[in-house]
Amino acid sequence: MDSLAEESFGEILENWGGFVACTETLLKGKGDPSVGSQLVPLVATLCVHGLGSLAQDHFLQSLAETFKTNVVSKFWQQFHAYRDGPRLNVHEDWREEVLNKSVEEMWTDHEDWHEEVLNKSLDEICTERSYMEKCVLVLVHALQSYDEGITKGNIEFQHLHSHLISRFQLMVSSVLLTTLPLHFPEVLRLYFRKKLEELSTIIAGEYEDGCESQIDDHYFNQQTKRSHLGDMDTIGTYSAIAISNDNSLVKSIGKVVRELRSLGFTSLTEDAYASAIFLLLKNKVHSLAGDEYRSPVLQSIKDWIQAVPLQFLNALLVYLGESIDYDSSASGLKSPLASCPFSYPGIDTPSEGLVRWQLRLEYFAYETLQDLRIGKLFEIIVDYPDSSPAIEDLKKCLEHTGQHSKLVESFVSSLRYRLLTAGASTNDILHQYVSTIKALRTIDPAGVFLEAVGEHIRDYLRGRKDTIKCIVTMLTDGTGGNSSGAGNSGESLLEELTRDAENQENADCDEDINSDEKQAWLSAERWEPDPVEVDPSKCGRSRRKIDILAMMVSIIGSKDQLVNEYRVMLAEKLLNKSDYDIDSEIRTLELLKIHFGESSMQRCEIMTNDLIHSKRTNASIKASIPQPSLEGADQGKTNLPLNILDVTIISSNFWPPIQEETVNVPSSVDQLLSDYSKRFHEIKTPRKLLWKKNLGTVKLELQFEDRTIQFTVTPVHATIIMQFQEQTSWTSTNLAAAIGIPVDLLNRRINFWVCKGILAESVGKDSNDHVFTLVEDMMDPNRNGLTSSGYEGLITADEERERSVASVEEQLRKEMTIYEKFIEGMLTNFGSLSLDRIHNSLKMFCLAEPPYDKSLQQLQSFLSSLVSEEKLEMRDGMYFLKK
Amino acid sequence: MFPSRSKMKVKILNWHAVASWTWDAQDETCGICRMAFDGCCPDCKYPGDDCPLIWGACNHSFHLHCILKWVNSQTSQPHCPMCRREWQFKAWEQRRRGFQLETPGQC
Ligand SMILES: [Zn+2]
Ligand SMILES: [Zn+2]
Ligand SMILES: [Zn+2]
Secondary structure, three states, X not given: OHHHHHHHHHHHHHHHHHHHHHHHHHHHOOOOHHHHXXXXXXXXXXXXXXXXXXXXXXXXXXXXXXXXXXXXXXXXHHOHHHOOOHHHHOHHHHHHHHHHOOHHHHHHHHOOHHHHHHHHHHHHHHHHHHHHHHHHHHHHHHHHHHHHHHOOOHHHHHHHHHHHHHHHHHHHHHHHHHXXXXXXXXXXXXXXXXXXXXXXXXXXXXXXXXXXXXXXXXXXXXXXXXXXXXXXOOOOOOOOOEOOOOOHHHHHHHHXXXXXXXXXXXHHHHHHHHHHHHHHHHHHHHHHHOOOOOOOOHHHHHHHHHHOHHHHHHHHHHHOOOOOOHHHHHOOOOOHHHHOOOOEOOEOOXXXXXXXXXXXXXXXXXXXXXXXXHHOHXXXXXXXXXXXXXXXXXXXXXXXXXXXHHHHHHHHHHHHHHOOOOOOOHHHHHHHHHHHHHHHHHHOOOOHHHHHHHHHHHHHHHOOOOHHHHHHHHHHOOOOOOOOOOXXXXXXXXXXXXXXXXXXXXXXXXXXXXHHXXXXXXHHHOOOOOHHXXXXXXXXXXXXXXXXXXXXXXXXXXHHHHHHHHHHHHHHHHHHXXXXXXXXXXXXXXXXXXXXXXXXXXXXXXXXXXXXXXXXXXXXXXXXXXXXXXXXXXXXOOOOOHHHEEEEEEOHHHOOOEOOOOOOOOHHHHHHHHHHXXXXXXXXXXXXXXXXXXXXXXXXXXXXXOOEEEEEEOHHHHHHHHHXXXXXXXXXXXXXXXXXXXXXXXXXXXXXXXXXOOEEEEEOOOOOOEEEEEOOOOOOOOHHHOOOOOEOOOOOOOOOOOOOEOOHHHHHHHHHHHHHHHHHHHHHHHOEEEHHHHHHHHHHHOOOOOOOOOOHHHHXXXXXXXXXXXXXXXXXXXXXXXX | OOOOOOOOEEEEEEEEEEEEEEEOOOOOEOOOOOOEOOOOOOOOOOOHHXXXXXXXXOOOEEEHHHHHHHHHHOOOOOEOOOOOXXXXXXXXXXXXXXXXXXXXXXX
């Protein structure tokens, strides 16, 4: 036994030594055929002694050693040069930088550097690898020869072969991956980027040349006859050019991919070209979309995806022999995507892999475009409706990504710091609000997003004093004189809204809101839907109409307040413009009636009726009195002709409180008024007139020796200047007494004539008493821009004119003063109170005549007027008594 | 400084005045509906010509529509709701004359 064992032992040692030496020769030597045959007996002997697997292990380990020391380190060294390249190791900034740099710039720096290096070193390492694979085959052969002596079957051999080869593969990739330098993935990415750029440029050039077929056949198989089918309707997009898999560019890329895969870099490679493709796509989206909001870009992007990356991928997959649908046979589970009606120009049957790529790329495009648009949503809305193509694109993107909440967050924050600031005028905010509503109706038919956005804007606007006035002006003023001039001039917002509502009525029954879409919004926002609107019974459509008017009213608080403000503004307009376009106001009124109900607008209707009746009365009174022919007569002396007089006769109970001031109008005018009065009383007995002499407008002509100037002014202004016919110089005291108005009012009003250069002001004997003198000679004809017989348009600057009717605030103020003491008392007791507390206390305790019936908004505006009078203070939503 | 006669003349091209109308009645409100005379009765939308006042022989005035309703609702001979005197419409001419003669208060 011992001798046998010793003998065997010696034999084993001898054979093992031979095997090791042989292996080394095999691995070092290049293709010495004799080594293979030497190996066969050695392996056989070792196998006999049960050392076959040990031999395999040793063999592979030696391979690994050799591969690592001789091949891999050399391979990585090739790329050392690029390790410190700024674009290669600044991983994080890389994308940004690429985005900022043009592609050409990128690549002219690099020339063809690593394309060559990569190709060459890949070739080398693959040669080494395949030599080693051959070595493995030699071992396999040796083992096989031994096996054949014992068993007679190919199964064992097959198994052995694949087992050893896969161990070898594993060894290769693990050696490479464990030594992988950090910058290598970047090298690959750059390589693919460059190649894709080349391809893209070629295709784009192709596109621009309009397919005049000067394409190198070497590069392309042109298939211009093919057109996009299915859902890809093409509008002036890339013509269908199929990149064939024997295109040399694709070939060279394919070769690199194949070599990389053989080295075990399969996923690394795919990552690299995927990220190159995505980057390219991102660049494309940015360059196509950019700051262009006025034309749709989504379709062009999708077409580009078809034309460039998908063509490339298809060619690549075909080249790599993977165009066959490998999934369908592998599992019974067929992807639901496979049924999608995609069509690929020049590709007859897209593989599932390609379909998946398309979905990935398109999703990425949606997301990129969506982010781009959301980031600029504020500008897009400012540009609305011209920017509606961008809105449409965004809508489509969101339908695919479902990232509505992103839009909400981003837009609300941009509103906060760009719009809802002290610097923005109320008008601008309102216009932007309306544009926002209009623009987002498309994206958000359910109105969920608007609810959120609107809340911010409404809260902000409630704190502004001029909000109601601006809203009313915006709604009813058709002159379009207000800043941002979006929309048709000459058409008020109300008219537009009414027209929209009518159109919506007509179109509504066809389009039903996609409930998924609404669901997407709701889940995106996690809001409770408005319970009133949820009722789906109405005509089978659960659509919540986005009512711009209602949204505007909700800023104000109630429609009554809006109507009130409108009434005051209407009164101002009707009283201060002698030739007011009453027809347009009646039109507005009719529209308001539609929206707010007839009874709400009754008082306003009476006001406009008064104007219509006044015109009739004027005509009949003038007709009833024989006109003395006074042409050329001196107005100063004789009676004025009645035909210069027009009267607006108001039903004062229905008008806002009138600001009455006494004024002694010139006696000739006074005579005219009382003649008119008498006549009115005769016609309309038992009704009589009460004059509001300070109200109205006077058109007059100042006649100097060398010039005449026309003005349209208030009766007080007219009365003032007429005093200077008799006497060229007046002190303010005397003049005020003559006219019958307070001196301070006179000083304010007379200023108009001083500004126009008609009167000159000087300080009299008493420094408080100013002296006004008529400027009879025009010393400087250009003074104050006056030219002879020039017509000085309408009255004056606004501050000159005092209001004819009490403003809503003034009325409210009057009604609220009785509660002022009560509020003060509460604040003395409690120190500080919130708006709600004050409101509720007033409701609870002020039940006596008149009971407290004001809205929260009204109370708030009253309190803020007390704050501005420094009676109260407001901090953090609490009111305090000002100490 | 001597105030002198000016060489400037002011020619009024148009004087657009504002006035309010009112019923020439003794009371402010209608004794029947308690609404202002210068407003209108509860059944009317527009004041003035559309909802006139009417005087009784007793010289009390009401909205025409209010007193007509009152008169029609009375089963027996109607009386003035204010003074309980027998209600009779004052003749238009009579009233006008009354004003011209300035002899009110025959009530
Ligand atoms: Zn009445
Ligand atoms: Zn009536
Ligand atoms: Zn009576």
